[in-house]
Amino acid sequence: MDQDGMDPKDWQAFRRQAHRMLEASLDQLEQVRDRPWKPVPESVQQGYAIRGEGGDVVDRITRDVLPYHGGNIHPRFWGWVQGSGLASDLIAGMAGAAINxxxxxxxxxxxxxxxxxxxxxxxxxxxxxxxxxxxxxxxxxxxxxxxxxxxxxxxxxxxxxxxxxxxxxxxxxxxxxxxxxxxxxxxxxxxxxxxxxxxxxxxxxxxxxxxxxxxxxxxxxxxxxxxxxxxxxxxxxxxxxxxxxxxxxxxxxxxxxxxxxxxxxxxxxxxxxxxxxxxxxxxxxxxxxxxxxxxxxxxxxxxxxxxxxxxxxxxxxxxxxxxxxxxxxxxxxxxxxxxxxxxxxxxxxxxxxxxxxxGEAAFAAAITDNCRMAAYMADRVTAAPQMAMGAQVVSNVCVFTARADLEAAAQSALNADIAQTLQETGEAVFSTTRVDGVVMLRAAITNHRTRAADVEAALAAVADLAAR
Amino acid sequence: MDQDGMDPKDWQAFRRQAHRMLEASLDQLEQVRDRPWKPVPESVQQGYAIRGEGGDVVDRITRDVLPYHGGNIHPRFWGWVQGSGLASDLIAGMAGAAINxxxxxxxxxxxxxxxxxxxxxxxxxxxxxxxxxxxxxxxxxxxxxxxxxxxxxxxxxxxxxxxxxxxxxxxxxxxxxxxxxxxxxxxxxxxxxxxxxxxxxxxxxxxxxxxxxxxxxxxxxxxxxxxxxxxxxxxxxxxxxxxxxxxxxxxxxxxxxxxxxxxxxxxxxxxxxxxxxxxxxxxxxxxxxxxxxxxxxxxxxxxxxxxxxxxxxxxxxxxxxxxxxxxxxxxxxxxxxxxxxxxxxxxxxxxxxxxxxxGEAAFAAAITDNCRMAAYMADRVTAAPQMAMGAQVVSNVCVFTARADLEAAAQSALNADIAQTLQETGEAVFSTTRVDGVVMLRAAITNHRTRAADVEAALAAVADLAAR
CATH class of the missing domain: 3.40.640.10 (Type I PLP-dependent aspartate aminotransferase-like (Major domain))
Known part of the structure; x- marks a missing residue:
């Protein structure tokens, strides 16, 4: 092994690489609203295969990794119960890597x-x-x-x-x-x-x-x-x-x-x-x-x-x-x-x-706001002509059906299809669960980026699909 | 909550903060040889208590977190079996935080x-x-x-x-x-x-x-x-x-x-x-x-x-x-x-x-080199007048006593003291283990930064302490 083991031979070059990676990561966070989940193309999936040849990976990560996140960083992601991440994670990620x-x-x-x-x-x-x-x-x-x-x-x-x-x-x-x-x-x-x-x-x-x-x-x-x-x-x-x-x-x-x-x-x-x-x-x-x-x-x-x-x-x-x-x-x-x-x-x-x-106060406010957003979503669902709540909202989870007027099996098929379609279009991510055997749309709002306008846009998209 | 949830209100300011954190992290990696383990002062220990007030944390992390790593990133760290980290972790840490x-x-x-x-x-x-x-x-x-x-x-x-x-x-x-x-x-x-x-x-x-x-x-x-x-x-x-x-x-x-x-x-x-x-x-x-x-x-x-x-x-x-x-x-x-x-x-x-x-080849070379370094350490121990090996080196672990001429209890006390003293001076990190009841110094070399000169310096320091 030469002088520095596996450390960079050219620190200036590595510093430039690292700053480019940081810029790309910052861009991702700042523009997160325009970057919803999308399917991973097969060529990208296969491109992850390890080559092990060494080199500058920043462009490859920016092109093939950053766009294919799990969606949970997006303001209209409410699937399962997933957190949305924080800008502070970027700071902690760097410091954490440096102390290992x-x-x-x-x-x-x-x-x-x-x-x-x-x-x-x-x-x-x-x-x-x-x-x-x-x-x-x-x-x-x-x-x-x-x-x-x-x-x-x-x-x-x-x-x-x-x-x-x-x-x-x-x-x-x-x-x-x-x-x-x-x-x-x-x-x-x-x-x-x-x-x-x-x-x-x-x-x-x-x-x-x-x-x-x-x-x-x-x-x-x-x-x-x-x-x-x-x-x-x-x-x-x-x-x-x-x-x-x-x-x-x-x-x-x-x-x-x-x-x-x-x-x-x-x-x-x-x-x-x-x-x-x-x-x-x-x-x-x-x-x-x-x-x-x-x-x-x-x-x-x-x-x-x-x-x-x-x-x-x-x-x-x-x-x-x-x-x-x-x-x-x-x-x-x-x-x-x-x-x-x-x-x-x-x-x-x-x-x-x-x-x-x-600051702790920001967390307290965001968590409280998420509960309010779930209640707001329930209000809008209740006010919509064909939708209906599957259960009362207690905290941050809102479960509803897009078409309460259909039979159980048809509701299940429709709600499942709506969830998948909205994921694919990037409009919103609901997951599904069953209430009395009926598949329903489910939003668990653990997302500090969600605003009232997001709830409105997502429900409008649901109504659109339900009307087809 | 206002417009952007918990995202930065001023992205330009956050970008500057993040680049400062990156520079400090890069400095730490580049200067790792001059930054061995050192005890955490009590004021720093207590300073970690969460205040939760919010603010720019980069200076605080640079001052109170980066210097108090566990030592394993240093070229003369061979305690327990701990890896030394890689420059690529910094890249992965940023991208990982961005996709969450x-x-x-x-x-x-x-x-x-x-x-x-x-x-x-x-x-x-x-x-x-x-x-x-x-x-x-x-x-x-x-x-x-x-x-x-x-x-x-x-x-x-x-x-x-x-x-x-x-x-x-x-x-x-x-x-x-x-x-x-x-x-x-x-x-x-x-x-x-x-x-x-x-x-x-x-x-x-x-x-x-x-x-x-x-x-x-x-x-x-x-x-x-x-x-x-x-x-x-x-x-x-x-x-x-x-x-x-x-x-x-x-x-x-x-x-x-x-x-x-x-x-x-x-x-x-x-x-x-x-x-x-x-x-x-x-x-x-x-x-x-x-x-x-x-x-x-x-x-x-x-x-x-x-x-x-x-x-x-x-x-x-x-x-x-x-x-x-x-x-x-x-x-x-x-x-x-x-x-x-x-x-x-x-x-x-x-x-x-x-x-x-x-690149895979760099790992293969570093792992092989670590085994060679353990063998080299054993050669130097064997050649030293008072030291003796506790067991044959098979792979990357070298276990030895600083003074084979002493009785078991005195050897144990001496080896334990040497391990602690070298940690505190920052000269090298050995851990200890027992061979037939005797506490011995133990180096497990899983460290791509270790060079022959590190082995020599560490053994010289052991010999110095053993001679006192």
Missing amino acids: ANVGGRDHGAVYMERAVVDWTRTKMGMPEQAGGVLTAGTSQATVIAFQAARVRAMAEVRKTGQQGTRLTAYAGQGVHNATRKAMELLGIGADNLRLVPLMDGQMDGGALARMVAEDRAAGAVPFLMVGTAGSVDLGLFDDLNMLADLASEQNLWLHVDGAFGAWTRIAEDPWYSLTDGLGRADSIALDFHKWMYVGYDCAIALIRNVADQRAAFAARPAYLEGADRGLAGGDPWYCDYGIDLSRGNRAIKVWTALEMH | ANVGGRDHGAVYMERAVVDWTRTKMGMPEQAGGVLTAGTSQATVIAFQAARVRAMAEVRKTGQQGTRLTAYAGQGVHNATRKAMELLGIGADNLRLVPLMDGQMDGGALARMVAEDRAAGAVPFLMVGTAGSVDLGLFDDLNMLADLASEQNLWLHVDGAFGAWTRIAEDPWYSLTDGLGRADSIALDFHKWMYVGYDCAIALIRNVADQRAAFAARPAYLEGADRGLAGGDPWYCDYGIDLSRGNRAIKVWTALEMH
Whole structure:
């Protein structure tokens, strides 16, 4: 190898390349309104094949990568629940690449920054000071971490002995996000041991839950976990978290809350703020930054009420990871003791830069505004002659059908076709879900770029297609 | 909210900020040799606390974040096994922030790019075309995914029923990385059901393994998994992967290979290339890009020989994730069906940009050179009057003691002190490990910036401290 390993031979040339990449990235952000999702041409798909020849990649990325984003950065994207990204991600992306931190442990800046992000989030969610937390890729990962902590609290020896012999059972409302089922599968507890509790007025029915727990106990199972939902994926509904916390305490169950996006109503104005009353009483909360805090993918957090439970579930230090009282091997916590990963990227810098650059008030205003936009969309749907709401808007999710006058099957076909067509024309991105078996259009507004005019334009496009 | 949501009100001002951040990031990379690890002053630690007031963060990041990296970007950093990062990460970081891709699924560029990265890696590792793969945070995550696929192959109903009733057992060589134990714990199989097989000449003893499997079967357990190591964390040793593949086939076990860093000898020159002969016969491989491919944290991959096994372990699509034949909800694979995460960041762009900008040949040369540097370090240690090697160098890991003439306890204290002191002075970063109970200095060279002069300077500094 020559002098500088794989570093650029000509730094001036590389600096020019990098500034060109930055300009192209800035152009993309500034012109995002004119750059909706569009299908990736087959030639571009195949062009991604790795050649491995080396060279200036900036033109290729500008031409073949930037235009083919997933659409979520566009002001009229409301599909699934996806965040829209922030200008601060660009700053964090550069600084993050320059420090290349492995935040699994040891004593360096990124560890302290993650601690600051965990602390801030813990406070906003109303959790006590002894709570622990670790940043994760998403709520799915955070759910796995929380459930393992819950299991270890219920079965102190399970890390050694494994699951066999004890049938644990967990409880969640019908419509709970699939992350809960996948975590039950992964942990070897089994999806059959997740009990789906009926909803009453869109919330888990506490009476039914208590009866199911009693039945399972009578049948020899060990109920250990209750999963509350703060923002259901289909309809944006919220469980009564205070009621669940009372029940969890009575029944000696771990209360986990899936707050993937909905937990962020904690920084919104009322009436949305009150949706998450009681959240801080949970034993664990899983939530994303990349959805309703708009931060770049991926970025989430697992918060655990008692950090001792988190360490009990994950801490382990073989000889090659021994800590030290000084030097680079010092410091505490080592985040590898708080979750699955030993090597961990620097997600905290995205959240930190977002809050410090945009300010907390801007997030509070944007989240509140997204709820208002969902309500506005519902108003316009209700006022439109043939459209109808599929469910009441509670937070930021609006589900509706384009033609309530058609039969179920025809509605399903039409709504599915409208979703696809609007995606392809770039006019708007709705996803679909089923309400009583009917495919409906669904907007989950976690997008700080959405304005009232966007809602109007999208609904006009829906009406146009529905009239054909 | 006003016109542009949270986007900059003054784009020209933001462009200037961003270019300043880029210049500072470029300075950091270009001057990395003069910027070793240093402790984070308490005022800086506390200064990370989130204020949330908004403003220009570039100066603050330049002053309080860039200098306090984890050391791994420096040419004389060889602690643990950490990659050093690449200039291409800066390009990928900007483009990645501009597209903000969620690579959990759907039809957009980042999905095709990840497919290209999986394909390239699969080919290099010698796996067949029907292999599947998914990028993960690290080998720890990839191990969890691989083990779950192995378990589902052994117990088809386990996702529904959970682990109870069947005691699965797994086998790995003594010294196997803790990621294997943690995955056994997380999956509810239990660390007690991980059997540690004695080593013979640094490799798992096949005869002993076969005997242990037979004993476990006789005792009613269900052996399901064998874990080979390609590059052990302590000493950089390699199992005989062809022998293990034969055994796995005879015994009907799933062969997983932990190739976190060592798998990359597949693109090195001989004799290092041959260390991983047989790797492509594994049922699964877990390996990092952020270690010996130098790519920014975090970035790894789980490769599964038969993609059907991977889907069987993870695929699940509730109503709100239904695919479509066209539009944004089209495309296949959806990577959420290949692992734990539903929301997934865009790791592929880091690998893709690295290979396309630096070229594959540069990686091959750097990896080969790192092995040569470890051998060179061993030569210098052996030639030094009081130092002694703790073990033979096989790949890129060199473990030694500064004073072989001292008693064990004094050696341990001295080596630990030297490691800490050199970290604090910024002269070099070794980590430590134990060989026969003695704490020794350990260099794992996964650093494309390391030159012979760095090895010489670091050993001179060790000798200096040892002589005091």
